[in-house]
Amino acid sequence: xxxxxxxxxxxxxxxxxxxxxxxxxxxxxxxxxxxxxxxxxxxxxxxxxxxxxxxxxxxxxxxxxxxxxxxxxxxxxxxxxxxxxxxxxxxxxxxxxxxxxxxxxxxxxxxxxxxxxxxxxxxxxxxxxxxxxxxxxxxxxxxxxxxxxxxxxxxxxxxxxxxxxxxxxxxxxxxxxxxxxxxxxxxxxxxxxxxxxxxxxxxxxxxxxxxxxxxxxxxxxxxxxxxxxxxxxxxxxxxxxxxxxxxxxxxxxxxxxxxxxxxxxxxxxxxxxxxxxxxxxxxxxxxxxxxxxxxxxxxxxxxxxxxxxxxxxxxxxxxxxxxxxxxxx
Amino acid sequence: xxxxxxxxxxxxxxxxxxxxxxxxxxxxxxxxxxxxxxxxxxxxxxxxxxxxxxxxxxxxxxxxxxxxxxxxxxxxxxxxxxxxxxxxxxxxxxxxxxxxxxxxxxxxxxxxxxxxxxxxxxxxxxxxxxxxxxxxxxxxxxxxxxxxxxxxxxxxxxxxxxxxxxxxxxxxxxxxxxxxxxxxxxxxxxxxxxxxxxxxxxxxxxxxxxxxxxxxxxxxxxxxxxxxxxxxxxxxxxxxxxxxxxxxxxxxxxxxxxxxxxxxxxxxxxxxxxxxxxxxxxxxxxxxxxxxxxxxxxxxxxxxxxxxxxxxxxxxxxxxxxxxxx
Amino acid sequence: xxxxxxxxxxxxxxxxxxxxxxxxxxxxxxxxxxxxxxxxxxxxxxxxxxxxxxxxxxxxxxxxxxxxxxxxxxxxxxxxxxxxxxxxxxxxxxxxxxxxxxxxxxxxxxxxxxxxxxxxxxxxxxxxxxxxxxxxxxxxxxxxxxxxxxxxxxxxxxxxxxxxxxxxxxxxxxxxxxxxxxxxxxxxxxxxxxxxxxxxxxxxxxxxxxxxxxxxxxxxxx
Numbered sequence: 001x002x003x004x005x006x007x008x009x010x011x012x013x014x015x016x017x018x019x020x021x022x023x024x025x026x027x028x029x030x031x032x033x034x035x036x037x038x039x040x041x042x043x044x045x046x047x048x049x050x051x052x053x054x055x056x057x058x059x060x061x062x063x064x065x066x067x068x069x070x071x072x073x074x075x076x077x078x079x080x081x082x083x084x085x086x087x088x089x090x091x092x093x094x095x096x097x098x099x100x101x102x103x104x105x106x107x108x109x110x111x112x113x114x115x116x117x118x119x120x121x122x123x124x125x126x127x128x129x130x131x132x133x134x135x136x137x138x139x140x141x142x143x144x145x146x147x148x149x150x151x152x153x154x155x156x157x158x159x160x161x162x163x164x165x166x167x168x169x170x171x172x173x174x175x176x177x178x179x180x181x182x183x184x185x186x187x188x189x190x191x192x193x194x195x196x197x198x199x200x201x202x203x204x205x206x207x208x209x210x211x212x213x214x215x216x217x218x219x220x221x222x223x224x225x226x227x228x229x230x231x232x233x234x235x236x237x238x239x240x241x242x243x244x245x246x247x248x249x250x251x252x253x254x255x256x257x258x259x260x261x262x263x264x265x266x267x268x269x270x271x272x273x274x275x276x277x278x279x280x281x282x283x284x285x286x287x288x289x290x291x292x293x294x295x296x297x298x299x300x301x302x303x304x305x306x307x308x309x310x311x312x313x314x315x316x317x318x319x320x321x322x323x324x325x326x327x328x329x
Numbered sequence: 330x331x332x333x334x335x336x337x338x339x340x341x342x343x344x345x346x347x348x349x350x351x352x353x354x355x356x357x358x359x360x361x362x363x364x365x366x367x368x369x370x371x372x373x374x375x376x377x378x379x380x381x382x383x384x385x386x387x388x389x390x391x392x393x394x395x396x397x398x399x400x401x402x403x404x405x406x407x408x409x410x411x412x413x414x415x416x417x418x419x420x421x422x423x424x425x426x427x428x429x430x431x432x433x434x435x436x437x438x439x440x441x442x443x444x445x446x447x448x449x450x451x452x453x454x455x456x457x458x459x460x461x462x463x464x465x466x467x468x469x470x471x472x473x474x475x476x477x478x479x480x481x482x483x484x485x486x487x488x489x490x491x492x493x494x495x496x497x498x499x500x501x502x503x504x505x506x507x508x509x510x511x512x513x514x515x516x517x518x519x520x521x522x523x524x525x526x527x528x529x530x531x532x533x534x535x536x537x538x539x540x541x542x543x544x545x546x547x548x549x550x551x552x553x554x555x556x557x558x559x560x561x562x563x564x565x566x567x568x569x570x571x572x573x574x575x576x577x578x579x580x581x582x583x584x585x586x587x588x589x590x591x592x593x594x595x596x597x598x599x600x601x602x603x604x605x606x607x608x609x610x611x612x613x614x615x616x617x618x619x620x621x622x623x624x625x626x627x628x629x630x631x632x633x634x635x636x637x638x639x640x641x642x643x644x645x646x647x648x649x650x651x652x653x654x655x
Numbered sequence: 656x657x658x659x660x661x662x663x664x665x666x667x668x669x670x671x672x673x674x675x676x677x678x679x680x681x682x683x684x685x686x687x688x689x690x691x692x693x694x695x696x697x698x699x700x701x702x703x704x705x706x707x708x709x710x711x712x713x714x715x716x717x718x719x720x721x722x723x724x725x726x727x728x729x730x731x732x733x734x735x736x737x738x739x740x741x742x743x744x745x746x747x748x749x750x751x752x753x754x755x756x757x758x759x760x761x762x763x764x765x766x767x768x769x770x771x772x773x774x775x776x777x778x779x780x781x782x783x784x785x786x787x788x789x790x791x792x793x794x795x796x797x798x799x800x801x802x803x804x805x806x807x808x809x810x811x812x813x814x815x816x817x818x819x820x821x822x823x824x825x826x827x828x829x830x831x832x833x834x835x836x837x838x839x840x841x842x843x844x845x846x847x848x849x850x851x852x853x854x855x856x857x858x859x860x861x862x863x864x865x866x867x868x869x870x871x872x873x874x875x876x877x
Contacts (some may be wrong), residue, residue: 396714402783549753
């Protein structure tokens with residue numbers, strides 16, 4: 001019998017005898033069986049999902065979330081609508097409002113429909129205040145079709161009043177600084193003008209001088225607030241951090257107790273502070289756990305505790321500022 | 330001396346009832362166990378766990394599957410050939426159950442003992458694909474019909490080397506009674522005398538049971554689910570049951586003809602017998618989860634151009650040697 | 656809930672919303688309250704076998720054979736869920752049946768184009784009851800990225816074709832999400848009752864009780 005080509009792989013059409021082909025084929029089968037036999041006794045690679053959780057890579061993308069800035073104590077969405085406009089899936093809905101005494105606009109509604117979102121990330125690229133990020137949701141499930149509209153502002157609602165209060169103070173300060181600078185500049189200008197008048201004569205030269213001086217005067221004016229702003233905010237950013245760090249290990253040490261302790265520790269402090277601050281302060285520190293689910297519970301809890309500590313520190317800072325201002329007036 | 334059930338139980342009807350009960354119980358439990366084993370083995374070969382949730386190591390998974398299948402709606406499609414469609418799951422199940430009764434599981438016991446045992450086993454096995462063709466034709470579904478035609482073509486092709494390989498053994502043992510064949514394999518099994526015959530028999534047997542890599546009658550990439558495309562619920566489960574019981578039967582034949590049946594040192598006969606049977610079944614599972622499905626022309630080529638000539642040559646050599654030696 | 660057209664001018668928003676509402680009313684599985692009550696009254700059996708029903712439901716929940724059936728990119732994740740890394744077979748849901756007659760659950764994995772609609776409907780009708788459907792991915796929930804006013808190519812959600820039991824968002828969802836969806840479907844079938852989990856793998860350490868139908872506090876309806 002001649003070589004049977006129908007038993008040969010198309011790539012390897014070597015002329016071989018009938019029996020040689022059979023024997024060779026038999027041994028390739030054996031080698032295949034050896035592979036499966038080896039794997040039969042190896043450890044499974046399965047991630048046993050409900051019992052074990054995956055380690056998500058840093059590049060993992062899911063529905064968007066608002067960044068919680070430490071120095072602000074809140075998100076920084078100014079409702080500029082850029083994300084809404086660039087979204088190809090029409091899945092973001094934002095509304096904003098301008099508050100009295102606060103310079104920037106503030107988002108009052110931020111809804112994302114995760115069911116429509118295709119995680120393209122355009123909104124994150126376009127955000128001017130960089131307050132959008134990818135969340136790490138990965139096993140969301142529901143029995144209802146319209147359960148995937150996420151309200152991103154929800155974790156921030158309770159802090160909003162305090163934030164606005166703080167922002168008002170900061171903005172007022174800034175405005176005051178500006179005003180002072182402006183006045184100083186005016187005075188300087190007036191002095192220059194007076195000097196000019198006093199000098200008299202040679203008008204051609206004098207006419208040029210103020211022109212040359214004006215930008216010089218304007219420059220410090222423009223720089224002053226810039227230089228001032230970080231100074232004003234630096235302690236605000238540093239102090240809560242320091243306090244949070246001081247409290248965090250303590251909170252982690254007595255993990256189960258911590259949550260019960262947190263409000264207790266607040267009580268004496270709360271007695272001293274004025275009414276507005278008490279209202280603004282949440283009764284229970286709400287963990288930002290909604291989007292931080294993949295972490296282990298302990299980690300999430302400690303994160304929440306740090307978060308609460310930060311918040312408390314921020315409140316204290318604000319009260320101090322308010323009191324200082326009250327005294328100043 | 331070999332004893333049968335009719336020797337132990339004098340009343341014929343009682344013996345029949347007992348035999349039927351024993352075989353049905355064995356077939357069902359065995360199929361439940363084998364499906365679980367297959368899922369576990371396949372999982373481990375792919376480095377995953379397989380069923381783990383229901384029962385220890387997922388042992389009751391198949392039981393749960395059967396309960397579910399029992400409670401599923403039974404759909405009878407429009408324009409089916411009703412008698413054939415409804416009979417097929419029963420016809421496919423009956424012969425394999427009958428075949429189970431013929432094997433001596435110990436030196437002194439077999440349910441039924443006849444002097445044409447081997448012929449009966451192959452006759453019952455041959456009835457299986459009539460049922461498959463009934464299912465394919467009765468379903469009034471093109472995929473089912475194509476699958477059934479493939480099954481018949483394949484079974485006819487592989488029946489020949491299967492029987493030729495078994496014939497060589499009967500020539501050596503000079504008997505068709507299965508107990509005699511086992512007894513004739515004195516101190517060493519016939520696989521040493523008939524290595525090629527054993528290999529041919531085993532390959533053909535895998536093809537007979539329509540299992541991968543010879544499972545083209547139900548090739549899901551081409552034929553949806555083949556001949557049982559239109560069967561739902563318990564009717565489908567009967568096909569499943571028949572397939573796994575068929576595996577046991579061909580393994581029992583292989584054990585009796587080539588591996589010395591219940592014979593073995595130290596341990597009692599039934600342990601050796603079932604140990605060998607389940608080892609052969611494990612090899613079938615191993616084959617299934619290693620090799621891809623053959624193309625139809627490859628399948629036919631392999632039967633007609635390789636297995637049948639080899640089996641004929643094997644038979645010729647055996648006959649010659651026997652003639653010279655006697 | 657539909658936020659489509661937001662910020663793209665009022666006329667788009669107006670055009671999109673009424674069509675959506677109309678379709679939702681015409682969708683199968685949404686009946687008026689009276690009709691539903693009537694149907695329920697008719698379906699109520701005379702005698703109830705609670706133990707038997709519990710047993711059957713437990714069996715059904717632990718033996719969800721999906722239909723081998725993928726529509727688009729989500730199907731890749733579905734295959735991944737069946738493969739070694741995630742292994743759906745642990746929950747008895749790894750037996751992907753090629754024939755609709757033998758399947759229990761239909762996993763909609765991908766965009767449902769208009770052309771595919773009748774095929775899907777036929778497959779769904781071929782499945783013997785009791786049967787369930789899982790909508791996997793944004794496209795099968797409400798059209799996902801392919802949804803925009805006046806589009807003509809896709810069905811905006813699997814529930815326009817069949818009644819869906821579990822929705823899994825994502826584009827595409829991770830295999831874990833599909834597994835979670837199947838676990839939730841099991842809970843739904845068993846109505847809270849469950850087999851005691853086997854002990855050889857240890858107890859489930861995660862707080863399953865916390866995961867309600869609306870797992871996070873961020874859900875807003877409408």
